[in-house]
Amino acid sequence: MAGVRVSGLSKRYRAGGRGVQALDNVNFEVESGSFVAVVGYSGCGKTTLFRHIAGLERPDSGSAEFFESADRPGGDRSGVGRSSVDQSGLVRPRLGMMFQEPRLLNWLTVRENLLLALRRTTLEDREGAVREALAQVGLGDFGEAYPDQLSGGMAQRAALARALCRRPDLLLMDEPFGALDALTRLQLQAELARIWTTRPMTVLCITHDIGEAVILADRVLVMNAGAIVDDRAIDLPRPRRWGQPAFESLRKELLDIILDNNIN
Amino acid sequence: MDFFSHRVRKKARPTPSGRALCSAAGSSGAGPDGGAGVRSGGVKTGSRGLPPLNRQPFSSRRGEKADSEGGSAGPGAGRLKNVALAALFPCCALLAWWLLGRWHVLNPYLTPPPGEVLDAAYASLLSGELARHTCISLARVFAGFFLTAALALPLAAALYFSPAMERFLRVPLEFVRITPPLALIPLLILWLGIGEGSKLAIIVLASFFPIFLNAIDGLKNTDPRLLEMAETIDLTPWDTFWRVLLPSSLPSVITGLRIGFGYSWRALIGAELIAAAAGLGYMILDAEELARTDRVFVGILVIGALGYLFDAGLSRFAAWMSRRLHLAKGR
Numbered sequence: 001m002a003g004v005r006v007s008g009l010s011k012r013y014r015a016g017g018r019g020v021q022a023l024d025n026v027n028f029e030v031e032s033g034s035f036v037a038v039v040g041y042s043g044c045g046k047t048t049l050f051r052h053i054a055g056l057e058r059p060d061s062g063s064a065e066f067f068e069s070a071d072r073p074g075g076d077r078s079g080v081g082r083s084s085v086d087q088s089g090l091v092r093p094r095l096g097m098m099f100q101e102p103r104l105l106n107w108l109t110v111r112e113n114l115l116l117a118l119r120r121t122t123l124e125d126r127e128g129a130v131r132e133a134l135a136q137v138g139l140g141d142f143g144e145a146y147p148d149q150l151s152g153g154m155a156q157r158a159a160l161a162r163a164l165c166r167r168p169d170l171l172l173m174d175e176p177f178g179a180l181d182a183l184t185r186l187q188l189q190a191e192l193a194r195i196w197t198t199r200p201m202t203v204l205c206i207t208h209d210i211g212e213a214v215i216l217a218d219r220v221l222v223m224n225a226g227a228i229v230d231d232r233a234i235d236l237p238r239p240r241r242w243g244q245p246a247f248e249s250l251r252k253e254l255l256d257i258i259l260d261n262n263i264n
Numbered sequence: 265m266d267f268f269s270h271r272v273r274k275k276a277r278p279t280p281s282g283r284a285l286c287s288a289a290g291s292s293g294a295g296p297d298g299g300a301g302v303r304s305g306g307v308k309t310g311s312r313g314l315p316p317l318n319r320q321p322f323s324s325r326r327g328e329k330a331d332s333e334g335g336s337a338g339p340g341a342g343r344l345k346n347v348a349l350a351a352l353f354p355c356c357a358l359l360a361w362w363l364l365g366r367w368h369v370l371n372p373y374l375t376p377p378p379g380e381v382l383d384a385a386y387a388s389l390l391s392g393e394l395a396r397h398t399c400i401s402l403a404r405v406f407a408g409f410f411l412t413a414a415l416a417l418p419l420a421a422a423l424y425f426s427p428a429m430e431r432f433l434r435v436p437l438e439f440v441r442i443t444p445p446l447a448l449i450p451l452l453i454l455w456l457g458i459g460e461g462s463k464l465a466i467i468v469l470a471s472f473f474p475i476f477l478n479a480i481d482g483l484k485n486t487d488p489r490l491l492e493m494a495e496t497i498d499l500t501p502w503d504t505f506w507r508v509l510l511p512s513s514l515p516s517v518i519t520g521l522r523i524g525f526g527y528s529w530r531a532l533i534g535a536e537l538i539a540a541a542a543g544l545g546y547m548i549l550d551a552e553e554l555a556r557t558d559r560v561f562v563g564i565l566v567i568g569a570l571g572y573l574f575d576a577g578l579s580r581f582a583a584w585m586s587r588r589l590h591l592a593k594g595r
């Protein structure tokens with residue numbers, strides 16, 4: 001399984017003639033097997049951070065690297081989806097990625113969309129992996145449907161299945177449920193929590209929803225103006241429920257941190 | 265890239281990095297409940313009312329008219345009404361033509377009445393002449409059309425992938441694009457003679473650019489978010505081309521083929537009028553020289569009708585294809 005080490009990551013953009021420091025010397029480490037959420041205001045650099053970790057953008061300075069570590073106890077990965085180390089000595093974990101939009105190819109069925117994501121993997125039983133992932137997100141009967149026949153929530157489930165069928169070491173999510181309605185969001189959060197407890201993997205989830213962060217994550221990083229301003233372990237027992245006093249007080253605490261930071 | 269700017273539309277949505285940028289610039293305006301979208305009771309308080317992403321239907325692309333002729337009318341009376349409306353003008357024109365001839369308003373030598381034109385059509389059908397000229401014209405246009413597609417589509421893909429090649433070919437392509445093919449006919453006849461070569465060249469020149477530019481436009485308008493997704497699942501460039509770029513640009517490619525076909529049909533008739541020994545254009549010119557205005561009319565009507573039929577067929581095909589292959593943009 002893979003962890004993430006972000007060190008000294010900085011990125012500056014030019015927008016409307018002036019520079020914007022999207023990332024300002026960001027440092028943190030995500031232990032392998034943990035679930036880390038990054039929260040913050042829209043525009044605080046969350047998505048930029050995600051894109052750098054995903055390798056979709058190059059930093060001005062610093063780096064985001066993956067590191068290999070022992071599997072979480074009890075985790076049976078049966079040899080698939082294991083990280084590989086390439087010639088340069090860098091760890092290349094198998095990534096599963098989820099964006100705010102499903103980003104499915106409309107001209108392929110859901111099953112074909114998932115199979116395409118497995119095309120460059122070494123998995124033996126691809127059809128089996130696809131079936132399993134679809135069943136996991138509750139889309140077992142929709143493999144032959146086309147994305148334009150799915151509801152928004154179902155399409156996002158399919159995107160989650162696409163990320164999961166790769167048996168990822170590391171699941172990167174950028175506001176995965178941000179565009180969904182409140183009820184569907186709750187449902188998918190619960191499912192993601194359930195899937196994560198049954199299948200060991202490292203998850204880094206970017207979200208603007210503090211409640212989502214608290215209900216899902218082991219650890220919450222608060223971002224503001226391109227920097228990590230707070231790092232908090234969430235040691236609530238699982239399964240967690242909205243409305244529990246401990247949950248609510250943590251959520252309130254994090255909200256206060258974000259609000260205080262924005263005033264400064 | 266300004267070379268193709270007249271075809272390249274603004275991207276439907278900014279790239280995610282661009283979006284991050286915009287919001288970074290205006291972060292102070294964000295609401296305080298940014299993280300409290302859902303309360304314990306499941307009540308939505310601060311939802312981000314994002315519009316649905318990129319779901320334009322294929323038919324709304326570009327200035328081309330919508331692809332289904334029947335529009336949204338139902339299968340029954342509405343459809344009949346549409347057909348009747350479409351047939352109204354041709355019927356009225358025919359009636360006016362006939363009446364004006366009958367009242368001797370039109371000179372029958374210059375504008376023969378419909379009956380005479382029909383007789384001439386029947387006669388040339390019986391003699392096999394009409395069929396011969398039509399077949400020759402069609403064979404030329406299809407050969408030229410496929411040749412053009414075989415040239416334009418790979419070149420579009422090559423230029424999409426190679427900016428250096430695009431810069432290299434920018435000036436010559438623009439030069440040829442802006443020169444009307446008919447202006448090149450004298451030169452083409454000198455170079456290629458009055459045989460099939462010069463006709464093919466005219467067709468290629470006339471239909472190359474609609475096909476080429478629409479193809480490149482389709483490729484460039486591929487949703488960058490889908491390309492990014494392809495990158496995140498490690499697709500090879502080859503797979504990305506076949507599975508993402510090609511299906512995504514297919515509607516635009518088909519539009520280009522359709523426009524290109526119309527252009528090549530028109531250019532061919534022009535070329536046949538100038539130098540040919542057979543074909544519908546030649547038939548018209550020959551009839552004019554023999555003062556057979558009725559046959560000139562036959563030729564014009566056949567050319568117009570065939571052009572219309574092929575265009576309608578291609579447009580149906582495009583609509584069927586985009587339905588069959590679910591070629592709407594990704595979501």
